[in-house]
Amino acid sequence: MTNKKAYKGNVIYSKDKDTLIVYDNSYVIVQDGRIVDILKDLQPDFPNENVINYEGKLIIPGFCDMHVHAPQFLQMGIGMDKELLDWLDTYTYPNEAKFKNIEHANEVYSQFVNELLRHGTLHVNCFPSIHYEASSILFKLLENKGVYAFTGKLNMDQNSPDFYIEDTNKSIEDTEKFIIEHKKSKNVTASIVPRFAITCSEELLNGLGNVSLKYNAPVHSHMCEAVNEMKICKELFPNYKNGAEIFNQNNLLGKTPTIMAHCIFMDDDVLELMKNPNCMAVHCPDATSNVNAGGIMPVKKLLDLGINLAIGSDVGGGTSLSIPRMIATTIQHSKIRNMFDNQYEAVNLQEAFFMATRSGGRYFNKVGAFDKGYHFNALIIDDFNMYGDNYSSLERLERFCYSGDDRNIIKRYIDGNEIEIKI
Amino acid sequence: MTNKKAYKGNVIYSKDKDTLIVYDNSYVIVQDGRIVDILKDLQPDFPNENVINYEGKLIIPGFCDMHVHAPQFLQMGIGMDKELLDWLDTYTYPNEAKFKNIEHANEVYSQFVNELLRHGTLHVNCFPSIHYEASSILFKLLENKGVYAFTGKLNMDQNSPDFYIEDTNKSIEDTEKFIIEHKKSKNVTASIVPRFAITCSEELLNGLGNVSLKYNAPVHSHMCEAVNEMKICKELFPNYKNGAEIFNQNNLLGKTPTIMAHCIFMDDDVLELMKNPNCMAVHCPDATSNVNAGGIMPVKKLLDLGINLAIGSDVGGGTSLSIPRMIATTIQHSKIRNMFDNQYEAVNLQEAFFMATRSGGRYFNKVGAFDKGYHFNALIIDDFNMYGDNYSSLERLERFCYSGDDRNIIKRYIDGNEIEIKI
Numbered sequence: 001m002t003n004k005k006a007y008k009g010n011v012i013y014s015k016d017k018d019t020l021i022v023y024d025n026s027y028v029i030v031q032d033g034r035i036v037d038i039l040k041d042l043q044p045d046f047p048n049e050n051v052i053n054y055e056g057k058l059i060i061p062g063f064c065d066m067h068v069h070a071p072q073f074l075q076m077g078i079g080m081d082k083e084l085l086d087w088l089d090t091y092t093y094p095n096e097a098k099f100k101n102i103e104h105a106n107e108v109y110s111q112f113v114n115e116l117l118r119h120g121t122l123h124v125n126c127f128p129s130i131h132y133e134a135s136s137i138l139f140k141l142l143e144n145k146g147v148y149a150f151t152g153k154l155n156m157d158q159n160s161p162d163f164y165i166e167d168t169n170k171s172i173e174d175t176e177k178f179i180i181e182h183k184k185s186k187n188v189t190a191s192i193v194p195r196f197a198i199t200c201s202e203e204l205l206n207g208l209g210n211v212s213l214k215y216n217a218p219v220h221s222h223m224c225e226a227v228n229e230m231k232i233c234k235e236l237f238p239n240y241k242n243g244a245e246i247f248n249q250n251n252l253l254g255k256t257p258t259i260m261a262h263c264i265f266m267d268d269d270v271l272e273l274m275k276n277p278n279c280m281a282v283h284c285p286d287a288t289s290n291v292n293a294g295g296i297m298p299v300k301k302l303l304d305l306g307i308n309l310a311i312g313s314d315v316g317g318g319t320s321l322s323i324p325r326m327i328a329t330t331i332q333h334s335k336i337r338n339m340f341d342n343q344y345e346a347v348n349l350q351e352a353f354f355m356a357t358r359s360g361g362r363y364f365n366k367v368g369a370f371d372k373g374y375h376f377n378a379l380i381i382d383d384f385n386m387y388g389d390n391y392s393s394l395e396r397l398e399r400f401c402y403s404g405d406d407r408n409i410i411k412r413y414i415d416g417n418e419i420e421i422k423i
Numbered sequence: 424m425t426n427k428k429a430y431k432g433n434v435i436y437s438k439d440k441d442t443l444i445v446y447d448n449s450y451v452i453v454q455d456g457r458i459v460d461i462l463k464d465l466q467p468d469f470p471n472e473n474v475i476n477y478e479g480k481l482i483i484p485g486f487c488d489m490h491v492h493a494p495q496f497l498q499m500g501i502g503m504d505k506e507l508l509d510w511l512d513t514y515t516y517p518n519e520a521k522f523k524n525i526e527h528a529n530e531v532y533s534q535f536v537n538e539l540l541r542h543g544t545l546h547v548n549c550f551p552s553i554h555y556e557a558s559s560i561l562f563k564l565l566e567n568k569g570v571y572a573f574t575g576k577l578n579m580d581q582n583s584p585d586f587y588i589e590d591t592n593k594s595i596e597d598t599e600k601f602i603i604e605h606k607k608s609k610n611v612t613a614s615i616v617p618r619f620a621i622t623c624s625e626e627l628l629n630g631l632g633n634v635s636l637k638y639n640a641p642v643h644s645h646m647c648e649a650v651n652e653m654k655i656c657k658e659l660f661p662n663y664k665n666g667a668e669i670f671n672q673n674n675l676l677g678k679t680p681t682i683m684a685h686c687i688f689m690d691d692d693v694l695e696l697m698k699n700p701n702c703m704a705v706h707c708p709d710a711t712s713n714v715n716a717g718g719i720m721p722v723k724k725l726l727d728l729g730i731n732l733a734i735g736s737d738v739g740g741g742t743s744l745s746i747p748r749m750i751a752t753t754i755q756h757s758k759i760r761n762m763f764d765n766q767y768e769a770v771n772l773q774e775a776f777f778m779a780t781r782s783g784g785r786y787f788n789k790v791g792a793f794d795k796g797y798h799f800n801a802l803i804i805d806d807f808n809m810y811g812d813n814y815s816s817l818e819r820l821e822r823f824c825y826s827g828d829d830r831n832i833i834k835r836y837i838d839g840n841e842i843e844i845k846i
Binding site for chain 2: 073074076077078079080081108111286291292295296319320328331332333335336337339340341348349386387391395398399400401402403404405
């Protein structure tokens with residue numbers, strides 16, 4: 001008797017940024033939660049009861065949302081015409097401050113994790129609130145569902161409202177405590193999450209950098225996001241050449257896996273720093289801050305430079321947890337950017353899908369693709385309600401990204417286990 | 424006993440392009456399918472059984488999709504990286520040609536009309552195929568559901584594939600016959616639908632113009648859509664100053680209600696023609712042709728000039744039948760346009776919602792708003808799955824457009840009658 005499973009369907013995944021591999025009508029062989037092989041035909045003695053038949057459907061890797069604010073889930077789609085700093089003051093800080101209440105955190109984060117999974121996000125890099133207990137709840141909820149995740153406790157000790165600010169030393173101590181207390185998790189890793197340079201003193205950033213080095217903890221923050229944000233950074237940190245150096249010189253950029261959201265306005269010095277294989281820039285095409293504040297990341301330029309790139313929903317600055325929708329938006333917005341500034345080509349489906357799967361998942365352990373040895377973290381896509389027929393698997397993948405939604409995701413697997421969601 | 428109904432909820436509609444009117448916790452009084460009043464309190468003798476209670480929910484006008492290709496419904500989300508004319512040849516013409524088969528037409532158009540209604544589109548301007556019988560089926564399906572619509576039979580007699588082209592005289596005769604045969608409908612009006620100047624000879628356009636004048640039939644076509652399309656138009660029609668004059672001089676622009684999709688590249692002469700109150704330009708923010716072919720309509724400029732504007736899904740060049748989603752996309756794309764070409768302001772929610780409701784519906788009879796005497800063509804929006812609370816009705820409307828979908832539309836009314844859809 002084999003303990004292997006065989007998942008039959010039209011299998012698609014990214015080989016590299018330019019190549020989507022398709023195995024039509026084939027079998028993904030999975031043992032102990034990992035991919036052993038992809039076969040056109042099963043061996044004759046393979047037990048029938050171990051074949052899971054998704055014939056005619058697509059089997060694709062689960063998505064990576066590499067920048068999402070868990071507590072902002074409450075305010076998705078609200079205040080979309082507000083400028084970044086005004087939006088933070090009006091909606092975001094009051095909302096995040098509510099997570100001091102543990103019951104509230106438990107209720108909202110339970111919904112949040114369920115919604116992530118519903119949209120096919122199996123790998124996630126979360127932005128939490130400043131609250132230790134709430135952040136711990138989020139960590140455990142992700143862990144319990146098996147989601148591959150980075151998440152931590154947010155830090156902010158300046159330029160923040162009275163009701164939502166920390167003492168510098170307490171913030172550093174709590175962060176270290178959070179990392180020690182949560183370090184043994186299987187798929188979830190505790191990360192360091194300074195909000196952005198504006199709300200963090202140099203002392204705080206320096207302390208967090210030391211914690212990051214001590215525990216090899218990943219770092220997650222925002223950088224080079226909006227024109228006024230960069231202007232204020234320059235005023236607050238006059239001794240640093242640019243926003244990236246503020247992180248870099250405090251051991252928060254590239255010493256450990258470092259994930260920086262937005263990265264729209266980067267000069268050559270910053271691009272050079274971001275080429276470090278420990279760094280990843282996250283494109284959030286739907287983020288209000290991007291759309292409102294005058295910037296669309298020149299994605300193709302960064303891809304060509306070999307900078308690691310992922311896609312993020314940036315909810316609640318973004319309006320949807322759907323990463324396939326963000327794939328389509330990445331492509332569309334790059335085309336519009338290209339109309340007016342055609343020094344870089346537009347992004348194509350291969351590149352955007354790569355960013356949202358294999359590339360986004362690179363700091364987790366072998367996820368986002370179906371190479372041998374990779375975890376079977378997969379989605380089954382049924383496009384039953386999309387009426388045209390006779391389309392190729394790649395055309396159907398494109399259609400799912402542009403015109404599908406969570407209803408087309410009929411199954412989710414992590415480490416070969418089916419993940420149940422609440423409908 | 425009154426035969427009036429009272430619909431209780433948070434009522435929102437456009438007064439004009441700059442103003443959304445909100446009546447929170449109020450009653451829309453409806454008699455014989457039309458709005459009589461909107462009241463904060465009911466008269467004491469108003470019968471309880473005639474109150475339909477949607478307390479806490481939003482009551483908004485049904486949407487107008489003023490440019491959608493019914494037969495292209497089959498190819499939504501496919502071939503999104505192709506250039507317009509290549510996309511037509513590869514996907515669109517072969518797909519539309521299938522509507523020669525009446526069973527196919529009946530099946531697909533039934534699904535199409537159901538999907539329109541599912542997404543809250545109660546008023547529609549359809550682009551059909553060249554086939555008389557299929558177009559008649561679409562007309563009747565719309566009529567049977569009570570949808571307010573313009574639809575006709577498509578015309579194309581040149582620069583079209585052998586399997587999908589008409590004889591010039593037959594095309595004109597069939598169009599006249601179609602209008603005569605379908606003229607008695609209550610909510611649906613037969614229209615003249617030349618595909619675009621490229622596929623229509625001068626003789627055909629001239630003949631269609633005469634039919635339009637004779638029967639006062641509305642006209643629906645594409646214009647000033649893409650750079651290469653305009654270049655070919657100029658080569659094919661060297662005696663006409665621009666694409667609009669080709670229609671204008673053949674009595675197909677502004678003599679009767681005229682709805683022109685795209686209208687991206689309009690010089691001052693064309694803008695002058697489009698100021699005619701009989702003309703409407705339709706912005707299709709998600710259309711491949713727009714996003715791929717180098718143009719985003721300068722919406723704010725056209726609004727400020729007083730040109731009638733609507734929103735269209737442009738399915739299958741567009742990727743979704745959701746007009747609320749197109750409202751959000753209109754705003755976002757105008758912001759991105761504005762980053763690179765800031766001579767015009769970005770579009771706001773008030774303006775985009777106006778385009779998608781009151782303005783889009785102006786050629787139908789009193790639809791798209793809740794003035795006294797207007798038809799009660801309305802949607803009930805339940806944002807149960809959108810977690811934040813304490814938001815104003817306008818914030819919730821914004822959130823529905825950005826982050827909601829058809830599942831948030833729990834009821835649809837046309838002329839005061841609830842419309843059932845297949846789930």
